Amino acid sequence: MTPSHEIETRLRETAEQLLREKRVDLFLGYEKASLPFRTTPLFLTCPQEVERLAWNPFCAANLAVYLPRLFKAPADARQAKDAPPPPTVGVVLKGCDTRSVVALIQERQVPRDKLVLVGVACPGMVDRRKAERALGEHVALGAGEDAQGNVHAVVEDGTEVALPREQILASACLECRSPTPSIHDALLGEPVEAKDPQAARRQTAEFGAKALAARWAHLRQTLSKCIRCNACRQACPMCYCKECLLDQTRPRWLGAGTDISDVTIYHLVRACHMAGRCTECGACVRACPMGIDTRLLVRKLNQEVEDLYGYRPGEAIDATPPLSAFAMDDPQDFLTEP
């Protein structure tokens, strides 16, 4: 695993060159946040400020979520006349983030030729909630990384607490099968192998092995915490609809509140809309203020898409998304016959 500070140095050099040579108008990366275990997205336009760019175990956010809005088409012909040309954007992308960009390119939300993809082979990112919980009674004032990639936190009484990276990795990272970006214009860091490619399958098999009633009970219990804030949807790069079906008022498909029936259908419909598109980056889990495992349902659907149609989202730019395509011999054993 390439040490983070080496990647950080190369990242700053790459960004500086891209901005100085005007090969990008904007460079999207991460910078230090005001609280430990976190970074915050950085929208950089000035090559002199590249020292702000950071690369560390807390670069968890999926920056692909910002891309559709940067390339939004003008609303009408009149606006199109005055609209500036779309920018060229450089962006730091981990393996999962890259797959989101590929999916966005497939769905014509971002143009490949206006993107400079700076890929970083990713060893997995820290879940700040797991880290905070691992500290127990203590409150972290700062956190950093050692040479082995483990995290060290300085707590309120000045002492240092070591947090082995494996124990505080995000659950999406523990299941990651694509840590190394598949497409890139520059790749930083030695390629990383997936640690446990069968992890996701084990999760769905374990859940699927429960009895029907137990699955329903588990789902309801998980979803009962949902406050319908829509953070999962907003954080997802693939949810870029101007008006979500589930927000529509004419007609009103779904109630707005926390009635458990509405909450359940919200998550079921989101899962349907994500099938074959979700790259399991975990942005939804990270955004959820209530700590719900929002990947529970989509993980299963993604596996079904892989098994039934041989498709994995975000791998090939010129592939047709699976729900816009079909084969004459698609399986249909689910049908009802008289």
Next chain:
Amino acid sequence: MSQTQTVQEAAPGKEWEPKIVAFLCNWCSYAGADLAGVSRIQYPHNVRVIRVPCSGRINPAFLLRALQNGADGVLVSGCHPGDCHYITGNLVARRKFALLKELVQYAGIEPQRVQFSWVSASEGGRFAGIVEKVVEEVRKLGPNQKLVKTL
């Protein structure tokens, strides 16, 4: 913290009968259902038909909403693959339905509550047979309690 109240509905005096909402594509399945009627083929009255232009029009949200509104089961029926009036609508829909069926089951909802079929315009008897099967399977499951929203 929720403070929703429910509007109580007077309990019906009759025995429970399953309510099935059937989304039928205009060109094949709806015509097939029509043929069943014209041919005086008897089939259970539990089905309420919603006509759509094509099975490809169906958004999973429609089916879930039907269940939320009190349907005990939903049936979606379209043209046989290769016969779609819009050429490819049912072929794309076939993938959506396969996934929805898996999702519903994985989530812990009885998979028999969400059913799909192909019925052509000339298959009045087939339509009746499918409706009978769906109604019986849902009857065995009992009223839908999982997704229904009580107002």
Next chain:
Amino acid sequence: MTEKTIAHTDLETFLDRLRAAGVVYAPAEDEAGDVALTEVSPTEPVVLEYSNFHLSPKGFFLPQNQTLLCFKDGKAAEPSPPDQETFLFGVRPCDARALLALDQVFLDGEQSDPYYARLRATTTVIALACTRPMPSCFCTSVGGGPGDGAGADILAVGLEADLLLRAQSPKGEDLLSSVADLLADVPCGAVERAEERVRVAEEQIAPVRVDNSAQRLRDAYDSPLWEAASQKCLACGTCSFLCPTCHCFDITDEARGSRGRRVRTWDCCAYPLFTLHASGHNPRPTPKERWRQRIMHKFRYAVENLDRLFCVGCGRCIRNCPVSMDLRSVLKEVGA
């Protein structure tokens, strides 16, 4: 203001007395291991060592989901509210103070909100002073403090062997009288010790520049800082939903045929659809206008209209923002 002490060992008995009068919510560990206001049973241990709850207590007064009325066949009826007293024990001073802001919005004379008013009247808030501020706390900069009792009915400060209880309202006075047999007079030096604990907590809180915010924000309305600061916002709604003073809501009718209910739910000004007009025009079309509005509402409009900052420095927005936006840095930049 009555001041008494209660021994830690008598706390359970005190809560039992409250249970006899209504529903008691006290801090307890939930399944995730976080401390939250839960309806603790008599055998469940109450936790007194925590920073703050994940969710603010505003849901007890302005629920996320509230039925305003039910209708059937052309007749409407308000739901019969549960006639119960609620006791919230362990609310932090910042969250208690936030209730004063909500009171100004919802208990506005002729335009009083009866749903809020009813819940406020039947709920007793017992605040517990803080000893462990977090790096994200800044209550002291917005008029509050770890030992501030404003908005609560009783303020409790933990000492070695007991809790100092200070009534903050007539309701608090009545409650203390009703459990007088469990209370003792304040021993010599206890108040000073309590003040010392609060002072130690205050010192751990880094100051944030909020002075003259209304004027500075007025001058900075057209500043380019809003564009830069708002670029990261995902419009996820977390900040508004967790904020103890945010109170915007939506009202929708849920109907089936001639039957249904009218429901109030939380809304968020960061949502793109929040100010979308029926005509299609949106006066706050981009994250820039929405983020600016959020800061303006809390630190300028509320000050100008209601003479109060609509931020209590609880830090939830900073801790929970998925992209770690921090409004403290915006406040620093404004008028710098």
